[in-house]
Amino acid sequence: MAKALVLGGATGLVGQALARTLAPAGWETRIFSRTDGNLLDMDFLRGLLEETEADVVFNALGWTRVDAAEEHPEEALLANRTLPDALARTLAALGRGHLVHFSTDFVFSGPHDGPWRETDTPHPVSVYGRTKLAGEEAVLRALPERSCVLRTAWLFGPGRSNFVDVILNACRKRDAVSVVHDQIGSPTYTLDLARWAEKLARARATGIWHAVNSGVASWCELASEAIALTSGPCRVEPIPGSDWPQAAERPANSALDNSKLAEFLGEKPRPWPQALREYLFREYTAAEGGRGH
Template sequence: MSLPKKALIFGGKNGLLGRTLTTALDAAGVNSVPVAGADVDYFDADALDEFLDGHEPPLEDENYDPADLCLVNAVAYTQVDKAEDEPEEAYRLNAAFPALLGVLAEERGHRLVHFSTDFVFDGAKNAPYLPGDATNPLSVYGASKLAGEEALLGLELPGLLILRTSWLFGPGKMNFVQRMLELAAERPELSVVADQHGSPSYTPDLAALAVALLRNNATGLLHAANSGPATWHELAAAAIEMAKRPCRVNAIPTSGYPTRAKRPPYSVLDLGETARLAGFVPRPWREALAEYVAGYLAVAPARTGQPPQA
């Protein structure tokens, strides 16, 4: 039962989650190497294999164990609406790339952590989703992420951990909460969808959860988010209130904000099995949001609407 000695975090240089994961793994004592698309061609199997060769512990090391190296995939095509018009690119990043990483991890004996999404569900259950519940994605993005999960689960990968997460917010990159705070600094009122229910996830908390699960040798398909359900309206209104922005937040139905891709009306994730394996229950999203908003205000010029520099 232990953390890997080394982790290659694909998407670790520029991704919202990848950056925070790199910091968290590093702080946990894992030799953490962030990787970007510029470092290696993600779709060239030989180039990737060679890249991994360069990062394996020396073969002459008598304590050498390939499971000491963990591949972490935080790369994805995450533009949900654009994916409807670019399905090939979405499938390339969300299904073909994880499948390739999976085959290499299988051949070489490395551990692999991959992230998926609540958008694999259609929302019809209307109660927190368990990892084993039936999937039925409503969008190209959701379908391509499901294809990625299925490709990995079809391999012989004893060290595979897939974490389905949702509604990410956190430092270092634009996200829904930051966008709402910026708009609230410029406008007297906002209208936000109030009939989609999900599980907000603060990237530092998600990274801490991933570290705990890795440390405890958790494998398989799990859900990972902060505790408690929210609507987009509740999340935006809470952030704006915490930031003391004088902005009214109106609740509107999904039909009042048409989007290219269809989203599930309900995709709250059940965290029971995850909490059991991690050894703790992730904190409620409002607590995590308060921490995020305080950090955002500490670096954002007050009420100008300018994004923080961090």
């Protein structure tokens, strides 16, 4: 039985999905949370990796508060670049273990004809995006033959509040919600992401992979679909991003092309509306329209 170490598996959106997925797929899984120790303590980190003897380390830890990163760049850099670099270097020194590191669509920005491919040149416009890109580069530089970077985007899934939850909760209190219509991306179901990550890990895949559900949407379209699927009476009012000021600049187009992943899987990842239906069916009760967990 292969051994997996999931960093961030107790509370993180991606980590919890991995925790749900790996054991049924036949992995002996250990979950590590931030409260279990300081991974930036190199002696502790090396001891953890030696003790677990993990065949694959899934790094689902990171600073994900996009706007807060603008005010706390040093902390974001520690989580998004320093930690993955330390992981990769320690695994390299130990001579064993594969690293699966999760990154983001926010490494991209600017006008682009269609979704971004793995071979396109990143150009992040936020502290969050820049620190995540730095983390990617550190991992691939330190452990090129035993690591892969999974860029993903616009996550929804069980275990932690996400955009879909926020919208549906708001709709229970109001007749209308205002949602940005001029930013597009790739909505992605975390349980699908975890299944792809498991398959890539089993194959010891390397390099950069775009791991998202198929199709593109604006925030407005994602919100509208979630409300429609739950038969909500709430109205969605489209607004431009300029009417929703935020500390960090958002890319107008951060949609990711998943053709490389589709070729690996032998089938195209299912469309995001189909994945969204499964999420809402699993997590929300039909009677009350509330959380089912």
